[in-house]
Amino acid sequence: MESPASSSTAQSTVPVTLAPAERAVRMLGGDLTERSLRLHLEGLSGVDAVGLEQRAASLGTRSIKTTSKAWALDKIIELIDLTTLEGADTAGKVRSLVAKALTPDPSDLTAPRVAAVCVYGDMVPDAVAALGAAHGDPVGVNGPSGMVSVAAVATAFPSGRASLRVKLADTADAVFNGADEIDMVIDRGAFLAGHYGQVFEQIVAVKEACRRDDGSYAHLKVILETGELTTYDNVRRASWLAILAGGDFIKTSTGKVAPAATLPVTLLMLEVVRDWFRLTGERIGVKPAGGIRTSKDAIKYLVTVAETVGEQWLQPHLFRFGASSLLNDVLLQRQKLTTGRYSGADYVTID
């Protein structure tokens, strides 16, 4: 009987030809191997940590007021993946999450809808049923469509500690049930051990599992879990790895590990995305997730996106916030702007 672990143990010593992911072949040439991938990733220039943090801090000092603030608050709502990822999730919880996604502020119907709801794989049917006719791509031909997508975390989220077969089944199941987007976690253990090829192969395989019967693909967000990658250099390598393997989005964190999303890490990932765009003309999305709780923080991220990759990234196909409590704070700020008085927690829903 073939052991499923045998392929991974051999990878560090024997040169292995990797799956010919389209982007990687274009970037690194046809003879795609573990070695050529490693040479590329380790050849990336190191990150200037002090410069990065200083740049992120300076981007966080912009003062966004009045009409710009009103625009930013609505934009933040449009970019939110409203998330519930608890062991205690129920179908009822998912339904109330969807209700909030569709009508964020019942006292002010001008508040836009969020981009997506993000749930565990087994909750996808509940989310799809609750959304009903409002289930679809948040981006329409002329701006926001008023539709809400369903995103599912898969591949043994949040740890990613499961065999590839289980991860693929997890992914295919969520896609079959109607998930439009799959948030996968990379195997951080393999990445930190230097088994880049293994991580690469897994992303390629999960991407293939995102394929629907009609040949289209669910969008793939690759979670790097930057809190476990320990260095900025690793974050840059993992970002490149995820993009080369075919990720549509790179996402900072699961939200289950501290630190989760930070501004410097997101800035660094945006820089990789910018570099990739300059090289290939292809736009990759970025999703900071976890730890963004206030409008003030979220506005710093908007500024960072606009200043790093450009304002065309401020749309749901290219930038998302993974958040749950952020929405309430944005709604409070929005109510302050529309009513002229400070609002309170009694005037938004309890999640």
Add this chain to the structure above:
Amino acid sequence: MSRLTVPKTYKLYIGGKFPRSESGRTYEITTAKGVFLANASQASRKDARDAVVAARGAQSGWADATAYNRGQVLYRIAELLEGRHAQFVDELVSSEGITAAAARDQVDDAIDTWVWYAGWADKFVQVAGSGNPVSGPYFNLSVPEPTGVVAIVAPQGVAGSKPSSLLGLVSVLAPALVAGNTVVVIADQAHPLSAISLAEVLSTSDVPGGVVNILTGSPAEIAPWLAAHADVNAIDLTGADALDWVDLQIAAADTLKRVVEPEPGVPARSLDRILAFTETKTVWHTKALI
């Protein structure tokens, strides 16, 4: 050789800390005769906002403390006030221009008021609550519970009238705390010294940070923001006589607040002031399964 005086810059008291005003503004406090005494922070609407956030954060903890414990904590403040008796007398003499004897009387009165209210903490529920007769095998109990976050405009020593900045502040602050409310109070604008010294007493007492937040500055500027603030549950306008307090009442009504109307001078000790910031909760409970 004469020594240079070291004038103090007084700060706000928000969330158990002593921040400067977010706006960076200060104003001069003078003696009754107009001589410079000290600088005080002039709070802005954003300081009021931060104070409400601090008060809201501290509210459930303070309300969940047992009534006996709240009484002990409040009584402890009276002990600390007694220890700083001389300091408060000095400050009142210099800031209000009253005689040392009058100042001593005011500090004594303030401490006694504090003790009087502290004693009510584990007694007002028995007086204001009730067991209601109902036609069924149920206990039907009504108990007063804290309203939540209370904003207070402390009595203002306006020109011409006799100020009582410490006694006035204590007479509005203590009753709001008794039931388990947390407080944002705007101190006497012209005589804030004793309010800030009281804050220093509070910060070294057992009162959790955020339960009392003291702002110095213009009530005319800050009170409208507190009256309209949706996260403030009650507003005590005792010292708002000189303001457009009808407008404040209207703003408060928009967000369903309890309102205590302005009252000249220093309000007398009364159980009503405690009960003004409580809500009656009535519960039904089966008598037994016998």
